[in-house]
Amino acid sequence: MVKVEVERFHLEFIVQEDGKLLRDFLAEKNISKRTLTAVKYDGGQLLVNGFERDVRVPLSIGDKVDVFFPPEKLSDGLLAEEGELNIVYEDEAILLLDKPAGKSTIPSLNHQFGTMANYVAGKFRREQIPSTVHIVTRLDHNTSGLLCIAKNRHIHHLFGIQMINATFKREYEAIVEGHVAKNDFLINEPIGRKEGSIIERIVRGDGQEARTNVRVIDRFEKNGEPFTHVALRLQTGRTHQIRTHMKWLGHPLAGDDLYGGTKHMISRQALHCTTLSFYHPVSGEEKVFVSEVPKDMKQLIMEN
Template sequence: MIPLSTVIFDVMKKDLRFRLVFLVDEEGMLLREFLHSKGISKRTLTATKYEGGHLTVNGHEQNVRHRLQLGDEVAIIFPPEQPSEGLHPEDGPLDIVYEDEAILILNKPPGQSTIPSRDHPGGTVANYVAGKFVRDGLPATVHVVTRLDKDTSGLICIAKNRHIHHLLSEQMVSSGFHRQYVAIVEGWVKENCFTIEQPIGRKDGSIIERMVREDGQFARTDVEVQHHFEKEGHALTRIALVLHTGRTHQIRVHLQWAGYPLAGDDLYGGTEHWIGRQALHCATLSFRHPLTGADIQFDSDMPADMQNISRIR
């Protein structure tokens, strides 16, 4: 593997800043108005102007008050991005499901944190992605669109640019971004399909735990039963879940509230007798591609430790 220090020198030799190119299909618009119609925010334009980006029309740099003509070619070259001080690029394995110039889809194993923290400053998905960007010569930082808890496995979406992150975040707000999980819970879930709509907030006296509470944030989780089974005389249920909101520990808190804690989730009422981590896996991500508008979907099989629980009756 190429040392990071070797590649950092190489980055300076070529311009791999993220860029978008558009053809003008309407006469007389201001450049600012045209770019806003393409989803470029005012904040992004400001950053482009003052942080090392460029706006060009037919190859010539222009300001946002430039009036466009039909057929003009508009390019926005986004400014280079730097990782935050707490994010150090590292060499490490990444299970890449899909990658293009805008997004990176990864399959995260259980036991790995998504982003650095005081307890886990290195070895995270973000550290390894930052290292990959350096090796690839990309002047970009890591924008985590969908984050998973350390012991939750499955699909994660990373944006390669803050504009792409902005577009995907808007999809999440408008319910255009779908996340489906599979889980194994303790107990025999009686209803085949139901929705949990309960507000979630921080548990008093804890900086980690959340709970259902009236003054919490709105949260909605759809639940569908896939399979009932028994292990050592104990009832267990495999379920599929769809998140409509993204509150911290949402699935874990909602299932505890419903009386069906995740197997292995000792923080929220489960037992580690069958599995040493919460039996939760992000199995599907589906959304519109932020550049092409095409509907795309990615799937990930349930990992071996969760499959092993289902096999033993």
């Protein structure tokens, strides 16, 4: 019997049919060739009924297959730091956080320290979780709300498949300037980088496909100025997609001065990720998580 280190991320499967090779069985479980190579050479293990086996071994009904993934090293340039994390949900595979506005998701030239990734790396170090930080859903510095992190590169890969298949769903609420005319519609406009800027995006014909569903929750006025409270659902995940699409529509986000909004009502872009829904990459169970709109947006919405 092979002794296995318990701290490594581990998946267990029971074989349901005879004759299939282990490598084909694992491919059906969406374990990539790259991951299998890492398992073989970087400190992982493949066990069948408790014994280490080659990927060419044939399987039988009832066999138990264990995949022990190799420990991961922290990404280059990511410093583990101690900091506050608002944890919404956590298990052996995923970590779900509620990110405040004014915190970057990952380090950048302007925000190298104190990011959510730095704090998650600190948590992993403190709890001896042998993983780097795999961001599944990235939020801009001044966007608040739900943030999903995978605890293993294979889990990140499985979430990527869900993104492609549109079974991973992201919903936001925002306050935009002006009264949006239609109640429920789709913006299907490609997005690309604005010439001369490394940050700003625009709608452009040669950009990447980008689709955003928009639904009006309420139209209101504040100090005589028109605003619209909207719900948005991303069908794609381009950088600054919501901000770019709403500017293109002629209704920039309140507080978003990079994309034409003004800050006299709110000091940051009024955008919050309210809902994440997906199928758990290990159990297959449907998961739905909801985060309330924060105080600064509520004040703008309610006090009118």
